[in-house]
Amino acid sequence: MSTAELTLDEGLARLAAIAGQAHARIRGETVEVAPADARETAAILRFAQENGLAVTPAGGGTKTCWGNPVEAQIRLSLERMSAVREHSWQDMTCTVEAGCPWAAMQTQLARHGQTVALDPLWPERATVGGVVAANDSGALRLKYGALRDLIIGMTIVLADGTVAKTGGKVVKNVAGYDLHKLMTGSFGTLGVITEVNFRLHPAEERTQTWTANAGDAAEFAEPLRALLDSQMVPSAVQLRVGKDGCALDVRVAGRGEAIEDCARRLSKIFSEIGMVPSSEAVWGARQELYDAANATILKASMLPAEVCPVSAELRHWATTEGAGVQCVAYPFGLMTLALQAAPPAAFLVQLRARLRPTGGSVVVLAASDEMRAGLDVWGCDADALGLMREIKRRFDPNRILNPGRFVGNI
Amino acid sequence: MLHPTIIAELREAVGVDGLITGASQLQTYECDGLTNFRVLPGAVVLPRTTEQVQAVVRICARHKLPFVSRGAGTGLSGGALPAEGGVVISLARMNRILEVDYANHYVIVEPGVINAHVSQHVAAQGYFYAPDPSSQSVCTIGGNVAENSGGAHCLKYGFTVTHTLALEVVLPSGELVHLGSAAPDSPGYDLAGVFVGSEGTLGVATKITLRIVKRPEVVQTLLAAFDTPQAAGQTVSDIIAAGMLPSALEIMDTLAIEAAEAAVHAHYPKCGGLLLVELDGQASEVEALMRDVRALAEQNGAWEIRLAQSEQERALIWKGRKAAFAAVGRISPNYIVQDGVIPRTALPQVLAEIERMAAVVELRVANVFHAGDGNLHPLVLYNRTIEGQEEIALDLSYRILHLCVDSGGSITGEHGVGKEKQQALGYMFAEPDLATMQLVRCAFDPESLANPDKVFPRPRLCADRPGPYTPHPLETAGVAEIF
């Protein structure tokens, strides 16, 4: 912490006075502080703002490398705000503090057979606030919608210490602006999320997963289209593409008779390729991509109908270039790619050129520092970038919250 | 009256046939569905293209002239009420469906397209557009986007925001921006998510990409008659607690049934609380679930249960429900429609309290509600010709909204805040919450030209210091210090 006015020790003393001695400490060049509630969070942000110190809100630390690197003098940990504050199971809503690990929240909700219907990465460690700020979502989005559609309210603390509530605790509500939509996916650049209200779904009790295998993703294009065009409502569908071939997984939840009915329909749709019962473990595929050694992880967004052709093109490209590409794609148009043995810059340019004309995008999530250097992580070419900057300026005029992390260096 | 040079500029922008300035013609635009608020606009323009909208908005920006977008004018909260002496931008002529992409499940439409036309357009391919406000045969997609409109089937399918993938928007400066994308998660802030439901205060939507959904294999609709709306409400809670997600769960009380019967002869059973349950999905699943619904209804004392046996029967059931607001005109000379939301479990207490409050002031309240998501539409019946009754009715309707907030709910589930509920928004949200919303407003519209003096309880200027910090009472008292 080296601003002209404050030494690291002075900063520590001031922050300890807010959050308590036990909850502030020096870590390298930053002070890490863990406030107990929104009010202490507000005090910390006001202190930071007055002294021109950059703050990075921190949850489980699982996605800190997403976006541009931030040099912050204060690491604001949400670890002490980790309670499920309210579970109104008859109304199917809950209020959870932002520092609550995702899986811990789900365990609590499961007591009444309910769930926040989203399957984010590293649920044991990732916190509610972090998942929301990074707008992570997995395969369940096909059936239950995006994260923003599951959030019905929030408490946020702005850079100037304003504590604001948005939305509410009811599922249907159009009073005022939906600031929680703005905060979802804002990567901690507009405010610190301290509490989130979710709408809940009944947990899926009985599920069955089937898998089909093929040499080339293009073979899946027709059956996948037929599946999505059918009246079946699978809770998850994913395409896995790797060195050894491609697989398509389908999960159905429901009562016994409905699952049997789906089995019949699926075997018809996939009659040529063949589909067999498989294990729930296949749904860990997206997360496993991050374990690949020295991989650059990209998130590509595309039109649903492009998922199969793009997967096939990627595999072809990898073969001709001698590079390694593995990917896991969801049929609503999101794909996670692990790129190995190839510098990502040229690849990124090519893939963006391929996807942009139809509104797609590619974002670099994880990469070694060496690979990341010089990359345009976000690749945001939106004509609304000016408007986004203006929103940032209004919310955080002194740029203390995760400065530079987001699109257009916001 | 607008200055002649401004009139000339507007004429230049939209052509002679796109401009209305005659007093009698302007009167058509002086209110929306909330007819007790009326303001005569300075001019109405009817652009045909995005470029024309941009040209008009630029003129407004140059002259600091307020403008109000308008779809079909069916809004129930005064959202399309003109600004005094300002310009009304009617999107009625921008009514083309521009693109349909079945492979990617979306359509691109202009804002003046009527809601029901979207579903009609894609029906042959087995698709539909899910949000279905009762006004769907007349209201526009632009209005739906501005209000984040709902409908009976939003319980399962979600609101307008769930189905809006991307927007082309003319900002209040006249600049054109594209928010969101048909491909998910475009990098940057989710401005499409923020724009939907902003009630025309952030700009004019000129193109909208909507998600379309595959029609379910089967749809089954069941009517169950109970002695009280509370018993119907308990059945709703039981259905949800059993883990089911019906596509619609609606309740009507005696007065509402009476009105609907008078208007469209839906052949509803005469009862204290009528429950309408619709399930859709795969045939095998729907049939099994409907058996459970029936059992739950019987457990709660349903004395008549009917399952619609044909598409015509189903349509008639819905016709009665969707006509309910207007039908109330048959049993009362005047009425106020409200739109509160409560946690579903608060239904019995809230209904009892509404009944009590109405009895005290000797007025009748008819109740229609989207019970699955706790969205009440209390209809306060009154007679304007009886002196003082309108004030009493208005007061009652606002007190009902406060009751909803006090019960942990909201002042509006789908009709928006508009002009009508500005003060009530101040009851629901604290000053810092409103100030934070205002930051968004100021980023989009620093001059407050787009639908000014709506939604927020008091006029604010963007130059006002944003986000005031309210000191903790202990601090003010000098008892504690934060640092």
Ligand SMILES: Cc1cc2nc3c(=O)[nH]c(=O)nc-3n(C[C@H](O)[C@H](O)[C@H](O)COP(=O)(O)OP(=O)(O)OC[C@H]3O[C@@H](n4cnc5c(N)ncnc54)[C@H](O)[C@@H]3O)c2cc1C
């Ligand atoms: C009988 C009846 C039943 C109804 N039932 C329902 C219901 O079930 N569910 C429900 O949600 N609503 C319902 N409504 C309310 C109303 O129909 C909806 O709010 C509808 O979305 C309004 O659409 P509109 O085209 O009439 O918009 P308008 O009333 O013309 O305008 C509504 C708002 O949208 C803004 N606006 C319009 N077009 C644009 C644009 N292109 N860009 C930016 N802002 C724009 C206006 O400024 C205004 O603030 C009902 C109304 C009636 C009369």
